[in-house]
Amino acid sequence: MHNKTRFQYWIIIVAIIFVALPNFSKAQTSISSPYSRFGIGETNVFNNSINNAMGGVGYAYRRNNSINYMNPASYAGIDTTSFVFDVGYYTEWLTLSNNQYKSSGNKAGLSHLLVGFPIGNKFKFALGLIPMSSVEFSTSETIVDTVLGKHTKSYESLGGLNKALLGISFAPIKNLSIGVNLEYVFGNYYKSSTIAFPDSTYMYSSRVENNYHVNAFNFNLGLQYFQPLSNGDKIGIGVVYDLPSKFPTDNVLSRYTFTTSAGLEYMKDSINEENSSNSIEYPSTIGLGLSYEKPNKLFIGIDGRYMTWSDFKFQSDYKNTYFVNNLKVSLGGEWRPDIYGNYFQKSIYRFGVFYDNGMLEFNNNRINEMGVSFGIGLPIKKSNTMINISFEYLNKGTKENNLIEEDYFRIGLSFSAKDLWFFKRKYQ
Numbered sequence: 001m002h003n004k005t006r007f008q009y010w011i012i013i014v015a016i017i018f019v020a021l022p023n024f025s026k027a028q029t030s031i032s033s034p035y036s037r038f039g040i041g042e043t044n045v046f047n048n049s050i051n052n053a054m055g056g057v058g059y060a061y062r063r064n065n066s067i068n069y070m071n072p073a074s075y076a077g078i079d080t081t082s083f084v085f086d087v088g089y090y091t092e093w094l095t096l097s098n099n100q101y102k103s104s105g106n107k108a109g110l111s112h113l114l115v116g117f118p119i120g121n122k123f124k125f126a127l128g129l130i131p132m133s134s135v136e137f138s139t140s141e142t143i144v145d146t147v148l149g150k151h152t153k154s155y156e157s158l159g160g161l162n163k164a165l166l167g168i169s170f171a172p173i174k175n176l177s178i179g180v181n182l183e184y185v186f187g188n189y190y191k192s193s194t195i196a197f198p199d200s201t202y203m204y205s206s207r208v209e210n211n212y213h214v215n216a217f218n219f220n221l222g223l224q225y226f227q228p229l230s231n232g233d234k235i236g237i238g239v240v241y242d243l244p245s246k247f248p249t250d251n252v253l254s255r256y257t258f259t260t261s262a263g264l265e266y267m268k269d270s271i272n273e274e275n276s277s278n279s280i281e282y283p284s285t286i287g288l289g290l291s292y293e294k295p296n297k298l299f300i301g302i303d304g305r306y307m308t309w310s311d312f313k314f315q316s317d318y319k320n321t322y323f324v325n326n327l328k329v330s331l332g333g334e335w336r337p338d339i340y341g342n343y344f345q346k347s348i349y350r351f352g353v354f355y356d357n358g359m360l361e362f363n364n365n366r367i368n369e370m371g372v373s374f375g376i377g378l379p380i381k382k383s384n385t386m387i388n389i390s391f392e393y394l395n396k397g398t399k400e401n402n403l404i405e406e407d408y409f410r411i412g413l414s415f416s417a418k419d420l421w422f423f424k425r426k427y428q
Contacts, residue, residue: 032107032136034096034404035360035367035397037157038322039312040189040280041135044356044369044394046090046111049412053375053390054332055352057301059238059289062224065384066416067114067126071238071289072179073222075116075124075169079418082384084116086128088414095407098399107136111412116167126167134160135189149203152196161187161214169222176225183218185247196260204257204268211254212315214280216247226293233294236301242285244311251276251315278315283308300333309359324366328356332373348377350390365403369396375412385417 058070062077091108114128140154169179189212196205220242291301332352338345358368375390394408
């Protein structure tokens with residue numbers, strides 16, 4: 001099969017998988033972390049199947065047939081005549097529990113959509129779309145008192161942020177590369193609080209809604225250096241830095257009353273609507289990664305990431321109450337038995353662990369997180385393409401002091417392909 005035909009064939013196959021899996025997931029019960037109500041939501045969104053299978057390792061990782069946006073300096077690994085396409089999807093099952101209750105559900109989504117290409121020998125570029133955070137939280141309680149009678153108080157938060165990025169890397173000297181991700185951050189948050197009187201025919205229910213619209217620009221920097229050893233192996237170091245950022249927000253505050261009939265809401269009075277501007281103050285990040293590699297055989301890496309969440313403010317005039325600085329440490333690697341062997345010897349086997357001491361603290365209880373993972377990279381014969389599958393188990397939070405513990409099981413699927421789109425044939 002011609003290279004172009006084969007490439008298009010696998011694009012079609014993976015497109016079918018990506019269409020089918022979300023439809024399956026919609027049949028499941030959607031559920032999200034209650035901790036997503038704080039800050040910008042869940043920030044431990046799925047990265048990609050390669051990095052997640054290695055416990056999140058990626059700062060000192062570079063390949064020519066996939067795009068590692070954890071460190072923009074890694075784009076230097078793209079070949080000078082190649083076009084790289086990288087897309088991923090994930091689904092996760094989440095169980096929430098405390099000392100009295102337990103619930104579970106499922107959600108799924110796109111993890112990344114990226115393309116990479118060279119401009120000359122020293123500059124490499126990446127374009128893509130990546131989720132940054134997600135919020136999906138609701139809670140309610142029924143109260144009976146002598147003043148208001150029976151009524152229900154409910155709270156809801158929905159939304160999240162995404163990033164559209166332009167990445168650039170430059171290799172000034174052999175073995176050294178530097179890079180930058182220029183990001184357009186966009187998204188919406190919806191938060192509401194409602195008091196409802198389901199059994200009353202004369203008392204109106206009331207709701208306060210806050211809508212936050214985010215449109216901002218951000219950038220982060222990266223560096224990678226690989227030192228060859230006398231036996232052909234190499235030692236790598238990767239550094240990333242994300243500057244503290246201020247994301248402007250356009251806000252709309254609405255208050256109104258309504259009644260409910262046959263499950264439908266009917267607005268009665270819109271008391272007022274206020275428009276304002278504010279901002280989200282996002283913390284800085286510094287990451288360091290070290291790696292040891294036997295090319296086409298073995299890769300071992302360890303990453304550390306530190307974020308100054310104590311500087312975070314959702315709106316600049318809100319006091320930061322629960323956020324603390326956090327550290328995440330990841331250890332992982334990949335092994336390829338024999339690049340010239342049979343199919344399963346050519347496949348890549350990945351493994352990893354991580355520990356995150358958490359960015360939230362309630363009553364001296366840190367909401368930490370830990371996980372284990374493994375995965376496999378399945379090569380497509382006679383091509384530079386790979387189907388990557390990852391499996392993860394994560395544990396987050398605690399049941400102490402009536403807090404909530406979360407157990408995740410994630411499956412990730414990504415497709416990375418490289419084709420010689422910049423190669424000019426001499427013979428037809």
